Amino acid sequence: MANPDMANPNTVANDVAATERITLDHGAGGGASQWLVGEIVAATLGEVHTGLMEDSADVAAPAERIAVTTDSFVVKPLFFTGGDIGKLAVAGTVNDLAVSGARPLYLTLAMIIEAGFPITDLVRVLDSVRETALAAGVTVVAGDTKVVGAGEADRLYLNTTGIGVFDRPGLRLGSRLLRPGDAVLVTGHLGDHSVHLLSLREGLGFEQRVTSDCAPLNRVVAALLDACGPGIRCLRDVTRGGLGTVLNELAGASGVDVELDGPALPVRHETRMAASMLGLDVLYLANEGVLCAVVDPDVADEAVRVLRGWPEAATTVAVGEVVTGDGRVRIRDARGRTTPVDVLRGAQLPRLC
Amino acid sequence: MANPDMANPNTVANDVAATERITLDHGAGGGASQWLVGEIVAATLGEVHTGLMEDSADVAAPAERIAVTTDSFVVKPLFFTGGDIGKLAVAGTVNDLAVSGARPLYLTLAMIIEAGFPITDLVRVLDSVRETALAAGVTVVAGDTKVVGAGEADRLYLNTTGIGVFDRPGLRLGSRLLRPGDAVLVTGHLGDHSVHLLSLREGLGFEQRVTSDCAPLNRVVAALLDACGPGIRCLRDVTRGGLGTVLNELAGASGVDVELDGPALPVRHETRMAASMLGLDVLYLANEGVLCAVVDPDVADEAVRVLRGWPEAATTVAVGEVVTGDGRVRIRDARGRTTPVDVLRGAQLPRLC
CATH class of the missing domain: 3.90.650.10 (PurM-like C-terminal domain)
Known part of the structure; x- marks a missing residue:
């Protein structure tokens, strides 16, 4: 969960009225979408994001082999003690890469938001994405926002896809490698x-x-x-x-x-x-x-x-x-x-x- | 939309009763999840998938720079003339990579499924993913399946994240490069x-x-x-x-x-x-x-x-x-x-x- 002491100095939370809510316009690709992505998502993610405004990110692949993993998050409730859906999405995907032996580098962040979701709650989730990404040392390189009608999702679902590099030559990890005595x-x-x-x-x-x-x-x-x-x-x-x-x-x-x-x-x-x-x-x-x-x-x-x-x-x-x-x-x-x-x-x- | 003449000879559609539906068990990570991923998802995707059963895929990155894009799909209705949510998810992500100048190579496929969704419809969507991925020359390298309760999603949402390589040295494309006369x-x-x-x-x-x-x-x-x-x-x-x-x-x-x-x-x-x-x-x-x-x-x-x-x-x-x-x-x-x-x-x- 976002620790107030670590709050992003650039956070936009204070600029959003507690009554402002997501509408279908925010997912339609026009000016309202651009406002949401630019003024809310990118502004809150701050230094951990690059390239959310483009069709696709252009990033370095500093290894011959890369690890790729994807996970959707539908946790209920969204906020709990010790985390929230934003922390969970970053940590879950980073962990899937890490246990494969890869060094996590990049995340994508896709959101399916139910119309009516409070924008202040979205900022809270994004603050948590930012803090967890900073802790893990990963960057959010691409994003997507879809809005569905009231009753067509349960508040907020996230998808994070992670990309890492295999940069430990000779390392072999795998489910087939267990031996008696281990x-x-x-x-x-x-x-x-x-x-x-x-x-x-x-x-x-x-x-x-x-x-x-x-x-x-x-x-x-x-x-x-x-x-x-x-x-x-x-x-x-x-x-x-x-x-x-x-x-x-x-x-x-x-x-x-x-x-x-x-x-x-x-x-x-x-x-x-x-x-x-x-x-x-x-x-x-x-x-x-x-x-x-x-x-x-x-x-x-x-x-x-x-x-x-x-x-x-x-x-x-x-x-x-x-x-x-x-x-x-x-x-x-x-x-x-x-x-x-x-x-x-x-x-x-x-x-x- | 799946063309019956191009149907996957390994399709599992005929093995699934039309009355079988997704339950919360299929998203819980146990045996029912493994059946769904192995016998339905992987079997239907056939030759276009690799690695859906592992935490993360290990794939080659044959270029120094890669393109990354992500998109969720919430189209309604799921099936229409000229496509369906599966074709849309593959085409949309492939196109985002292609217009950036990258050659699309890999996709991830994450599904959020509402409990009660017919498994035959899921197979139909996955057939479409397979055909479109074959047409585009991309591979599905990682996947995820979440099931939410009835009323917590509108049937089926997909997320596809795409990875491509920038393998045209010297090519420059970008929204800032327009000049008068173009x-x-x-x-x-x-x-x-x-x-x-x-x-x-x-x-x-x-x-x-x-x-x-x-x-x-x-x-x-x-x-x-x-x-x-x-x-x-x-x-x-x-x-x-x-x-x-x-x-x-x-x-x-x-x-x-x-x-x-x-x-x-x-x-x-x-x-x-x-x-x-x-x-x-x-x-x-x-x-x-x-x-x-x-x-x-x-x-x-x-x-x-x-x-x-x-x-x-x-x-x-x-x-x-x-x-x-x-x-x-x-x-x-x-x-x-x-x-x-x-x-x-x-x-x-x-x-x-």
């Missing part, structure tokens, strides 16, 4: 983002104690790769589907099993309570600022040490091990009894990102 | 896309005689640049805001005036009737497959000849001239009287793209 690390408490949003929506009372973990992790990933590059097999950000889904994908792709140490999983007391009340399994809850790293056992201790040096990953722990097998995941409880962690069939919670 | 060309009938969609929505009866001009134009642009490269000042696709908006932007950026020859403007009889009935000005109606090219007078005839060699641009004509001035656009009627063509303030028609 350690599985996670960098934060599981499920915080899910529980915070669900609690906000349903009034469960946990929303003050469990806040969203939403954060860009590219600097954390870069530090990990600098320290332990050749020992890192695969990185993932734990989002929709949770750790259970991530590990099932990796185990399946590599043809190995993963055995989780149940008591070692970092889960807040409130998260366990919320999950239990709602019949949800913590292993499938989403985060928006937690990594899962599978690493060579020889670098596991060093990886944990490096990760814990970053506030976003201060609670990093080893939670399991890769073993020979055929693509399954299981969890071992305190008494040594194991239970399968299957692929989740349906939705646990909609619209978390 | 010729203004347009490659097709103005307003067809707007009139077709409006007629479909409002039942005006023109929808059989005026169909959408939606088309990827990158091959046409490449042929024009091959033939007349140094003589081309600026290219634009005439979309939201119409020719009037495009020319106001260019005149303003270059500090010149543009004088349009009213009788020369290519406008269908039915389009004039529809515009007149609705109080709309043809100069602000949108196309989705028409270029505006501003060219050196020395290459104007050759440019018209080359463009007319392509079916998508067979009716190319010169419609005006750049003259000294201060950024204004005007139109001269058959009697030599001129009227200003101002910047459009508001919406003419929402949700055309």
Whole structure:
């Protein structure tokens, strides 16, 4: 969420009346569209944007191979503790690039806005895009704004597409590279983002104690790769589907099993309570600022040490091990009894990102 | 629109019951999401997709500078004569890259789907994405699928982000490069896309005689640049805001005036009737497959000849001239009287793209 102490000195928020709202004119390509893009979007994004006014951006590609990822964001509510849809959109896309081993450089930002949306709320989201892009070191190079009628969207949807460069020669990361003996690390408490949003929506009372973990992790990933590059097999950000889904994908792709140490999983007391009340399994809850790293056992201790040096990953722990097998995941409880962690069939919670 | 004769032999349409509909589960990141992405999206896109199942794509960047553009599509209705939201999304993004002088290479495809949307309609849209991407020679390298509840979107919204390469050394195109004496060309009938969609929505009866001009134009642009490269000042696709908006932007950026020859403007009889009935000005109606090219007078005839060699641009004509001035656009009627063509303030028609 926009921190008032870090507010953009050029912010246009103060120039927009709280009663001004988006209309269909703002999406029609004429003068009102140009005003919105120039005086609101570009002015609020400030130094993190280039080229929003042109059909397409012209940017350097300082590597032979680039990473490309895209994500739409439909989170509900738009504003929450620890972030908002703007922070989420930048962090989510930056994290997808970072876990592939690429250095994130450029973002595009496309908005679908429901007519009637307050322009002050749009400025608040764009302030957050700006702050998160600055923190991650990425630039918004192209944008698009569409307005749909009242009732044709739920307030605001964003799409961010990210482009990064693969500038670490020799680095190999991938879901097929897991080997028996590898350690599985996670960098934060599981499920915080899910529980915070669900609690906000349903009034469960946990929303003050469990806040969203939403954060860009590219600097954390870069530090990990600098320290332990050749020992890192695969990185993932734990989002929709949770750790259970991530590990099932990796185990399946590599043809190995993963055995989780149940008591070692970092889960807040409130998260366990919320999950239990709602019949949800913590292993499938989403985060928006937690990594899962599978690493060579020889670098596991060093990886944990490096990760814990970053506030976003201060609670990093080893939670399991890769073993020979055929693509399954299981969890071992305190008494040594194991239970399968299957692929989740349906939705646990909609619209978390 | 998907031509049944060109149907993908691998199409999955026949395997999906007409009653099957998208549910929130399909967007939750678990097994249902994986089924949708793998068995529906990837299977339908076939050879034009790579990497939809990974967090991010790893692709070559065979040039030092790349072009990046993004667009969301909220067109209503989703299916029309001459195209659908899938064709529109690919063509629109390809055209934005092409008019910047870049060769389009990669697309991302992000979908926001309303729960309840028929899966057969999704397959129809994806077939269209596939055919248009094949025609344009681009690959879909990354994707995203979000599902929102019934009433939280209007059926289906798409976002396509495009990446191209600037691989014509020395080519300079730009809105600031217009000079007095330059010729203004347009490659097709103005307003067809707007009139077709409006007629479909409002039942005006023109929808059989005026169909959408939606088309990827990158091959046409490449042929024009091959033939007349140094003589081309600026290219634009005439979309939201119409020719009037495009020319106001260019005149303003270059500090010149543009004088349009009213009788020369290519406008269908039915389009004039529809515009007149609705109080709309043809100069602000949108196309989705028409270029505006501003060219050196020395290459104007050759440019018209080359463009007319392509079916998508067979009716190319010169419609005006750049003259000294201060950024204004005007139109001269058959009697030599001129009227200003101002910047459009508001919406003419929402949700055309």
